Amino acid sequence: MNESVLSTQNLITGYQDKGEVPKVVGQYGELHLRRGEFNVLIGINGVGKSTLLKTLSGEIVPLEGQVSINNQILGDLNNTQRSLLISFVFSNTSIVGKLTVFETVLMGRYPYVNWWGKLKDSDHTIALDALKDVGADHLQDRYINTLSDGERQKVMIARAIAQNTDVIFLDEPSAHLDLINRIEIFQLLKNIARKKKKAILLSTHEIEMSLQVADNLWILYGNQVKIGSPSAIVASNFINQTFSSPSIAFNAKSGVFNFCAPESLFSFTISHSDTVRQYDGTIDPVVYLEWECKKMISEGAYTDENPQFEVLLTLSDDKKALIWNVNYNGKKYTYDLCNCNLFSELMKLYQAD
Amino acid sequence: MNKKYIDIKLIGLSLTIIPLFFIDISIGSSNISISEIIQTLFGGEEESSIATILWLIRIPKALVAILVGIALSISGLLMQALFRNPMAGPSVLGINSGASLGVALVSLSSGIGLGINSISYLENFGIWLTVIAASAGAGIVMFIILLVAHKVNDNVALLIVGMMLGALTASLVGIAQYFSHPDQLQEYILWTFGSLGGIVYEQITILTVFVILGFIIALTLCRSMNLMLLGEQYAKSMGLSVQKYRILSILSASLLAGSVTGFCGPIGFVGIAAPHIARVVAKSSDHFKLLPLSAVIGAIGMLICDTISHISDSGVVIPINSITSLIGAPIVIIAMLKGRK
Numbered sequence: 184m185n186e187s188v189l190s191t192q193n194l195i196t197g198y199q200d201k202g203e204v205p206k207v208v209g210q211y212g213e214l215h216l217r218r219g220e221f222n223v224l225i226g227i228n229g230v231g232k233s234t235l236l237k238t239l240s241g242e243i244v245p246l247e248g249q250v251s252i253n254n255q256i257l258g259d260l261n262n263t264q265r266s267l268l269i270s271f272v273f274s275n276t277s278i279v280g281k282l283t284v285f286e287t288v289l290m291g292r293y294p295y296v297n298w299w300g301k302l303k304d305s306d307h308t309i310a311l312d313a314l315k316d317v318g319a320d321h322l323q324d325r326y327i328n329t330l331s332d333g334e335r336q337k338v339m340i341a342r343a344i345a346q347n348t349d350v351i352f353l354d355e356p357s358a359h360l361d362l363i364n365r366i367e368i369f370q371l372l373k374n375i376a377r378k379k380k381k382a383i384l385l386s387t388h389e390i391e392m393s394l395q396v397a398d399n400l401w402i403l404y405g406n407q408v409k410i411g412s413p414s415a416i417v418a419s420n421f422i423n424q425t426f427s428s429p430s431i432a433f434n435a436k437s438g439v440f441n442f443c444a445p446e447s448l449f450s451f452t453i454s455h456s457d458t459v460r461q462y463d464g465t466i467d468p469v470v471y472l473e474w475e476c477k478k479m480i481s482e483g484a485y486t487d488e489n490p491q492f493e494v495l496l497t498l499s500d501d502k503k504a505l506i507w508n509v510n511y512n513g514k515k516y517t518y519d520l521c522n523c524n525l526f527s528e529l530m531k532l533y534q535a536d
Numbered sequence: 537m538n539k540k541y542i543d544i545k546l547i548g549l550s551l552t553i554i555p556l557f558f559i560d561i562s563i564g565s566s567n568i569s570i571s572e573i574i575q576t577l578f579g580g581e582e583e584s585s586i587a588t589i590l591w592l593i594r595i596p597k598a599l600v601a602i603l604v605g606i607a608l609s610i611s612g613l614l615m616q617a618l619f620r621n622p623m624a625g626p627s628v629l630g631i632n633s634g635a636s637l638g639v640a641l642v643s644l645s646s647g648i649g650l651g652i653n654s655i656s657y658l659e660n661f662g663i664w665l666t667v668i669a670a671s672a673g674a675g676i677v678m679f680i681i682l683l684v685a686h687k688v689n690d691n692v693a694l695l696i697v698g699m700m701l702g703a704l705t706a707s708l709v710g711i712a713q714y715f716s717h718p719d720q721l722q723e724y725i726l727w728t729f730g731s732l733g734g735i736v737y738e739q740i741t742i743l744t745v746f747v748i749l750g751f752i753i754a755l756t757l758c759r760s761m762n763l764m765l766l767g768e769q770y771a772k773s774m775g776l777s778v779q780k781y782r783i784l785s786i787l788s789a790s791l792l793a794g795s796v797t798g799f800c801g802p803i804g805f806v807g808i809a810a811p812h813i814a815r816v817v818a819k820s821s822d823h824f825k826l827l828p829l830s831a832v833i834g835a836i837g838m839l840i841c842d843t844i845s846h847i848s849d850s851g852v853v854i855p856i857n858s859i860t861s862l863i864g865a866p867i868v869i870i871a872m873l874k875g876r877k
Contacts, residue, residue, distance in 0.1 A: 242772070266775030273769050279620045280765050280821030290766065293759055294775040300759035300824065339770075346774065 185217035188349045188382040189239065193248035196231060196238045205246050208234045209406045212248075216350060216384055221376040223393040224386040226403030227426065232386040235403065236352050239384070241265045252350060266294040269350045270343035274358040276335055278327050284338050285323040288314055291345030313344040316379075317371060333364030337371070344375065351375075353385040365389060369396045390422065394438050442481035449533050450487030451479065455496035459505060462498050468505055471520070472496050479526045492529055496520070512536075545817055546825075549832045553602065556839040560601065561594040563843055565851035568594075593733065599740055600732045601838040604800055605810070607747045607792040609834025610754050612807025613814070613826060614789040617761035618782065619691055622872070625807040626793035629681050629786065630701035631674045635797040636728065637705040638673025639666055643724045644716035666727065667739065667798050674794030677701055678786070685782050691768075694782075729855030730801040732842055739799060746795035753788035754827060757781065761823040803857050805864025806841075810834035812871035837863075 191214040199205040208231040216222060216239075226232050237243040239250055241257035250257040252268045260268075270291070278287075291313065292306040314320040317337040327335060336356055343351050353372070357365040369389075373396050376383045384401070387393060393400060394413040402409045402416065404425040409416070416422060422433045431440050453476050459468040480486075493510040505520035511532050518528055562568045568576075568586055576587050611626040619628065626632065642665055684697045713721055735743075760781040763771035768778055796803065814829035815821060841859045848854075 240773070262772060262777045263775035266773060269773070271770070271773035273767075276770070277767055278765055279622075281815070281819065282765055282821055286762075286820070286822060287766070290763060290774060293763060296759070299756070300762075 185219050187215040188218050189216035189250065189252045190214065191239070191245075191248060191250050194238070194245055194250065195247040196234050196243070197246045198234075198243070199246060207246060207406060209403065209408065211235070211408045214239075214408070214410070216382040218349070218382050219376055219380045220382060220398040221373040221396065222382075222384045222399045222401055223389075223397040224384055224401040224403065225388065225390055225393060230403040231406070232403060233354060235408075236354055236384070236386055240269050240271060240352055263294060266346065266348075268348050269352060270346035270348045272336070272339050272343050272351070272353040272356045274355040276327075276339055282327050283323065284314070284319065284325050284327055284330070285310060287327050287338055288323075288342045288345050291342040291347075294346060309347065310341075310345045313341040314338070316344055316375065317341045331364075332359045333361070333367070336360065336364070336368060340368070340371065340375075344379070349382060351381050351383045353383070355386055355388070357387060357389060365392065369393075373398075390426070390433075391439055441477070444481055444483035444485075446483055447485050448483035449485075449492060449529065450490045451484050451492040451494060451529065452486060452490040453479075453494040453496075456498070458498040459496055461502060462505060463502075464505075468496060471505075475525055479529075482526050484526065484529070491533070494525070494529075546828055546832065549817075549829070549836065553832065553835055553839065556836060556843070557598050557602070560598045560839050560843045561590060564589075564594065564846045565849065567849075596735055596737060596740055597732050597842065598839065600735050600743070600800065601842040602835040603740070603743050603747050604732065604796050604803060605806060605834035605836070605838030606831040607743075607750060607796045607834075608803060608807040609810030609814075609830040609837075610751060610827065611789040611792040611796075613811040613823070613830045614754055614757065614761070614785045614792075615807070616811055617757075617764055617823065618785045618789075619695055620764065620767075621695075622812065623808065624695075625805075626789060627702070627802075627804070627807070628695060629698040629790065629793075630677045630705065631681075631790055631793050632797055632802045633702040633705040633709075634673040634675075634677030635670035635794065636673065636709055636802065638669035638671070638676075639727050639801075640709040640712045640724055641673075642666060642669040643727065644712040644720050670801070671794060671798035673705075674790065674797055677705070678790035678794055681790070682783060682786055685786055686779075689779070691782075727801045728857070730803045730857035730860075732800055732838075732856055733853075735799055743795055743799055746791050750788045750792035750795075751831070753784055753791070757784055757788065758823040758827055760785075762821075765821055801857065804861045805868070806834055806837055806860050809864040809867045809871070810837055812868055813837075816871050816874055 191211065194211045194214060195207060196209045196211065197205055197207040224232050224235065234243065238245050241250065241260065244258060255268070257265065288310040289302060289306065292302060292310060293300070295306070296302055311320065311323070314323055317340050319334060319337045319341060322330065322334060322338065327338060330338065340356070357368050360368065369392055372383055372385060375381055376398070394417060397413060399410055400413055400416050402421065402425055409421055417435050417438065420435065426433065430443050430445065432443050433440050453472060455468060455472050462468050491511065495508040497506050497508055499506050507518040507520060507523070507525055509516040509518065509529065509532070516532065518525065558570055558573060562570055562573055566589070568590065572586055573590065576584065576590055608626055612624070615624040615626060615628055616622055618624070680701060681694070681698060685694055688694065713724065760771070760776050763774055763776045764781070772778060793807065810833045811826065811830045813833050814826050817833070818825045818829055820826070841856060841863060845854045845856050845859050
């Protein structure tokens with residue numbers, strides 16, 4: 184097991200206003216953040232992810248217990264001392280004014296300079312290396328407000344690396360990013376955790392992606408936390424229990440959340456004839472059928488031993504078109520695959536009764 | 537980083553202060569040629585009328601212009617960084633208004649029954665009284681703002697308190713104006729036009745001390761101001777003690793703007809315009825570059841404005857506050873439009 188960098192004892196997070204009863208957000212007891220591990224914090228909105236991050240970073244004082252990093256108790260340290268132990272990346276960066284990428288990354292060195300702010304040559308080298316680590320050194324002279332959201336987050340991560348802390352917290356860093364950038368950021372962080380022996384904790388709503396990349400998942404539920412490797416979490420069916428909603432179900436095999444229909448409408452089976460494989464159009468009939476099936480289930484159709492509808496995908500005689508053959512109450516209907524929405528056609532038949 | 541590049545700009549701009557200074561002291565109701573100036577200043581002629589005009593009127597006035605330009609532009613830069621708002625200036629904290637209230641209370645006092653005679657009868661003491669009243673007014677507002685900054689951890693709230701204090705003092709000034717004699721009213725209004733003149737060397741010394749003090753505090757805040765560009769969250773995560781930074785910013789800005797308003801009356805737009813020009817010149821928001829550049833540009837701007845204010849041969853002097861606004865407002869607009877590109 185890797186060396187623990189951050190640890191907590193009897194941790195209870197929450198808020199306390201003067202003269203009021205403390206509002207407990209989470210009772211987490213003993214937590215450990217280990218060197219070289221990429222940890223992902225997930226949980227529904229309002230469950231206390233930000234509160235936990237702020238408590239672990241010393242911005243909020245815990246209601247009970249304490250947080251220590253490298254055997255230093257966070258409550259005893261001031262802002263500057265904490266900035267030598269923890270760096271942070273947030274979801275949005277509103278930068279006012281003109282700063283180049285390099286100047287921004289260089290700010291990661293500010294905790295190390297004196298009051299006058301004199302930077303050394305070594306600080307410049309560290310900043311440039313950090314930019315190289317995130318693969319953004321070609322951007323160094325660009326103004327930060329001309330970057331895309333994804334590039335900007337990479338720069339902010341480089342700045343965190345330049346800050347050279349053992350712990351890096353990221354509060355929903357991928358919230359405004361597109362899919363490709365999200366994946367890149369996750370992989371980047373995992374590599375940084377490995378190569379630079381950092382302890383990283385990232386909060387996100389990207390459960391599916393976290394399952395693939397994270398070393399550990401921290402799942403907040405109620406006022407508890409469940410920590411485990413993705414395999415352990417999935418195998419214990421924990422995700423379905425935690426993120427339970429009538430409209431979504433987690434498929435442990437595919438690692439994907441599926442939509443659930445609000446109500447069950449009718450039962451069906453769907454299959455295809457062997458001849459469809461001879462179809463030479465632009466679509467793959469088998470894949471098409473699988474997705475059509477998924478969509479129908481999300482709309483309220485379900486599979487059953489005694490289906491009301493039997494659907495068979497076949498190839499037309501001239502081999503140029505795909506045809507849905509529907510058997511309903513002993514009657515047969517056919518629909519051209521290209522010109523129909525299968526679910527609504529079945530729905531029409533179903534409602535006609 | 538274009539470190540050398542910026543140094544050249546800064547040095548170049550600093551050097552232009554010298555000719556502008558000489559132009560400023562040569563132009564006026566009686567034009568004095570540069571050769572006459574040099575002869576008087578370095579030739580040791582002390583008895584001539586030219587020497588009197590130069591030493592007692594024009595040189596102090598030009599020196600005050602430089603100090604005012606430095607003080608107001610740094611004060612503006614500090615406020616723009618603190619509130620993360622390019623439209624912030626020294627006036628956002630209500631310090632100008634506080635000074636106005638102080639002066640209004642003194643100059644309009646007999647009107648509201650405080651029993652002090654019109655300050656014009658007090659002659660030399662009157663100037664000091666105005667300065668003291670304005671400084672006290674500015675100081676009281678500064679104290680309230682610092683108290684609020686200490687208690688409330690929110691810059692928007694601070695901005696609102698500053699504006700409300702401004703409104704409050706403006707209404708008090710309004711009441712004082714309503715009940716006062718037209719002569720006294722004129723005195724007060726003359727003060728609101730702002731003036732770089734009539735300030736003696738000992739006052740310049742005091743002003744210089746304030747400006748140096750404010751400048752030194754501002755110097756220590758460059759790093760913090762840079763961090764604030766990334767927002768308060770990031771600034772904190774990189775070790776900034778936001779509370780300490782806020783208090784020091786307000787303290788420095790108040791010392792700079794308060795002392796200037798105390799001695800010269802309200803002078804608008806320099807504090808907003810100079811940092812804007814500095815940003816355009818520097819092509820950067822790095823406050824290590826912006827602070828000295830703003831100071832130099834502020835000084836240049838005030839020297840130009842002062843020269844324009846007494847450029848007419850007839851001895852007419854246009855109020856400095858009107859000139860700075862007249863020139864400053866279009867500059868802010870141009871700087872904003874340029875900055876957006």
